[in-house]
Amino acid sequence: xxxxxxxxxxxxxxxxxxxxxxxxxxxxxxxxxxxxxxxxxxxxxxxxxxxxxxxxxxxxxxxxxxxxxxxxxxxxxxxxxxxxxxxxxxxxxxxxxxxxxxxxxxxxxxxxxxxxxxxxxxxxxxxxxxxxxxxxxxxxxxxxxxxxxxxxxxxxxxxxxxxxxxxxxxxxxxxxxxxxxxxxxxxxxxxxxxxxxxxxxxxxxxxxxxxxxxxxxxxxxxxxxxxxxxxxxxxxxxxxxxxxxxxxxxxxxxxxxxxxxxxxxxxxxxxxxxxxxxxxxxxxxxxxxxxxxxxxxxxxxxxxxxxxxxxxxxxxxxxxxxxxxxxxxxxxxxxxxxxxxxxxxxxxxxxxxxxxxxxxxxxxxxxxxxxxxxxxxxxxxxxxxxxxxxxxxxxxxxxxxxxxxxxxxxxxxxxxxxxxxxxxxxxxxxxxxxxxxxxxxxxxxxxxxxxxxxxxxxx
Numbered sequence: 205x206x207x208x209x210x211x212x213x214x215x216x217x218x219x220x221x222x223x224x225x226x227x228x229x230x231x232x233x234x235x236x237x238x239x240x241x242x243x244x245x246x247x248x249x250x251x252x253x254x255x256x257x258x259x260x261x262x263x264x265x266x267x268x269x270x271x272x273x274x275x276x277x278x279x280x281x282x283x284x285x286x287x288x289x290x291x292x293x294x295x296x297x298x299x300x301x302x303x304x305x306x307x308x309x310x311x312x313x314x315x316x317x318x319x320x321x322x323x324x325x326x327x328x329x330x331x332x333x334x335x336x337x338x339x340x341x342x343x344x345x346x347x348x349x350x351x352x353x354x355x356x357x358x359x360x361x362x363x364x365x366x367x368x369x370x371x372x373x374x375x376x377x378x379x380x381x382x383x384x385x386x387x388x389x390x391x392x393x394x395x396x397x398x399x400x401x402x403x404x405x406x407x408x409x410x411x412x413x414x415x416x417x418x419x420x421x422x423x424x425x426x427x428x429x430x431x432x433x434x435x436x437x438x439x440x441x442x443x444x445x446x447x448x449x450x451x452x453x454x455x456x457x458x459x460x461x462x463x464x465x466x467x468x469x470x471x472x473x474x475x476x477x478x479x480x481x482x483x484x485x486x487x488x489x490x491x492x493x494x495x496x497x498x499x500x501x502x503x504x505x506x507x508x509x510x511x512x513x514x515x516x517x518x519x520x521x522x523x524x525x526x527x528x529x530x531x532x533x534x535x536x537x538x539x540x541x542x543x544x545x546x547x548x549x550x551x552x553x554x555x556x557x558x559x560x561x562x563x564x565x566x567x568x569x570x571x572x573x574x575x576x577x578x579x580x581x582x583x584x585x586x587x588x589x590x591x592x593x594x595x596x597x598x599x600x601x602x603x604x605x606x607x608x609x610x611x612x613x614x615x616x617x618x619x620x621x622x623x624x625x626x627x628x629x630x631x632x633x634x635x636x637x638x639x640x641x642x643x644x645x646x647x648x649x650x651x652x653x654x655x656x657x658x659x660x661x662x663x
Contacts, residue, residue, distance in 0.1 A: 215656050216250065219617040225266035226254040245278075245628065249613060253620060258285030260637040263625065271625040272642045272649070274632025279425075279455040280480040282533065282542050284637025290484045290532040297528035303519070310527035317534040318482065318492055321458065323466040324451075324473045325492035329501055330522035334454035334479030335363030337489040338417065340516065341475045342367060345415035345448045347514055348497045355406065355416040355447075357397040358600070359423035362452050362477075367392050372423075397422065397430055397600050400437045407445040415448040415475075420465035425455045426576050427630065428603040429595050432469045439471045448474040448497070454489065457482060458537045459546065460574045468574070481537070484529030487520065543575075545636035549643065550575035553634055556647040561590035564654050566663070569593035570631075578631035581606045581615070606630075611662045618653030 210217055220227070230251040233240035239247055246252045254266045261284050263273045273285065283290065297310070315328040331337045342354050354367060358376050362368040370381045371394040380389035393413075395402050407413060416438065422430040442449045451473035457464040458481040466472055475493035482490055491498070499505045506513035520526070536542045554577045557570040569580045569590040580595070582588050583606045595603075606612060606629075616629040624646050626632045632646075657663045 213614060213660060215614045215618045215621065215653075215660065218621045220250060222269060222621055223251070223253065223265065223267055227251050229254045229266065248616065253625065255625075260284040260286075261635060261639065261642040269623070271620065271623055272638075272646050274624060274626045274634070274646070276627070276633035276635055277485050278480060279459065279633050280483075280485040281635050282459055282481050282546055283536055284635040287533075287536070287637075289536065290529050293528040293532040294484070294486065294525055297525050300524070302525045303523055308522075308524050308527070310524055310531060311522040314522065314527045314530050314534075317531060317538070318478070318490060321462045321464075321534065321538060322453075322476065322478070322492050323463050324476055324494065326495040327498035328490050328492045329498060329516065330518075331479075331489040331491065332487055332518055332520040332523075333363070334452075334477060334489045335365055335368075336518070337454065337477035337479055337491050338362040338368060338450075338452060339365045340491045341450050341477050341493075342415060342417065343514060344475065344491065344493075344497050344500055345450065347500045349414040349446065349448065351412045351414035352391050353410070353413045354392050355403070355413055356392055356394050357418050357423065358394055359428055360397070360417075360419045360452070361424040362417055362419075363454075397428060398434050400434060400441065403438065404441055407441065407447060411445075413445070413447050415450050416442055417450040417452055420451045420453065420456060420469060420471070421460070421573060421576075426572050426574075427578050428600050429571070429573070431596050432471075435465075435469050435471050439473075442474075450474065451476045453477060454479040456574075458534065459543060461543050462537050481533060482530055483526040484531075484533035486526040486529040488523070488526035488530060540636075542636045546575035546634050546638075549634040549636070549638040550577060552640075553577050553632075553638070553643050553646065556643050557650055558590040558593070560647050560651045560654070564651060566590070566654055569595075571595040572631065575634040576631065577634070579615075579629070581608075581611065581630075583607060608662075611657070614657060614660065614662055615653060618656050619649050622649035622652045624649040 230240045241247055241252060255263050256266050257264050262270055264270050318328050319325045356371060359372055361372050366384045366388045369384050375381055376394060378389055378394050380386055419425045420435055422428050439449055453464045453476045457478045460468040477491055479489035500514045501516055554570050561568050567588045568582050569588050570577050571593055572578050612629040619626050
């Protein structure tokens with residue numbers, strides 16, 4: 205049961221007083237769900253926030269508190285909550301049916317829109333999630349190359365299937381997390397990000413790598429930033445060694461630019477994985493890439509070449525409701541400069557928050573690219589000027605999680621108390637719906653939270 209007693213923290217007490225409805229739901233959830241949650245990122249002490257509805261850049265919790273939403277549906281909501289065109293398309297399709305056990309016209313239109321926007325998308329295969337998409341991408345890579353191993357980078361997140369279940373928060377030595385066979389972990393190699401010499405040495409010493417997969421602007425996504433020069437060098441290196449480049453665009457796809465990171469960085473992947481925005485915020489994902497790689501899923505080509513095809517069923521692959529939502533979303537990406545508006549909001553947010561940090565004389569900084577921002581809380585006490593902070597100048601290890609757990613908790617709760625729901629304690633994702641009012645409200649929430657942290661001796 206969550207503890208409802210008062211603490212010695214005004215921030216925590218204010219959160220508890222503000223969210224009794226969330227507390228009650230969490231008490232009930234503990235009897236059904238492990239830790240009372242359905243997603244690890246929602247774990248929060250003294251209890252998680254429960255939300256009732258969202259609209260545009262805002263959402264309302266079950267106690268009626270209005271909050272600026274910086275979680276963005278895990279990056280799904282490029283247009284904000286409940287964009288009318290997406291909502292209407294979804295409702296209209298629900299009236300026709302959500303699952304036919306057959307092909308339908310929407311899946312063809314959806315695939316063609318992806319091909320129109322995504323540079324590598326010669327062929328598309330739909331999945332039900334981003335995790336399924338990365339799972340399929342590495343299977344395709346192994347089948348195409350005849351090689352066994354996959355290269356990943358520390359802290360890059362690619363879903364939760366066995367080959368991706370370690371090396372994100374821990375197990376950077378490549379040992380498996382509970383429930384993952386050692387044999388699976390042995391087929392994955394982890395390296396620190398941004399070290400192209402280490403990648404080159406690995407490929408020279410071991411010719412058994414089928415693919416390298418990464419978040420193209422950094423883990424996750426850009427919290428530990430990757431410069432465009434590294435991505436371009438990696439593309440050249442993989443091509444030279446016959447290793448496939450898989451760009452995990454589950455979050456960056458259709459967000460940085462209509463063509464995702466591939467367009468924004470000028471690098472075309474062999475395969476990319478998509479979800480979130482691609483399905484208009486509904487469940488859905490896809491693998492897109494070279495035709496000669498995805499032909500491993502093709503019945504006719506497999507028969508003609510006398511080889512076994514890769515089997516890929518999936519009840520909810522390209523389900524009509526997700527397809528309808530995805531089509532409406534991708535048309536907005538193509539026709540309405542949604543990416544540009546979200547990116548401008550991100551730039552404005554970073555500037556506003558850094559101005560607050562400077563005014564409050566905090567040696568922290570806000571950084572990021574496109575529509576993302578991250579709060580560097582400076583656990584090493586570096587000489588940081590928020591108005592002149594260059595995240596690319598720091599080594600990747602500088603962005604390890606802040607070990608001050610009490611500070612993390614109070615920072616997160618303080619922002620909620622002051623009317624903002626961030627993406628954890630370290631940042632957020634902007635949408636095309638975030639405007640001057642929501643950005644100003646976030647800046648004032650940060651100011652109030654910093655002052656409360658100072659009063660409690662946390663900073």
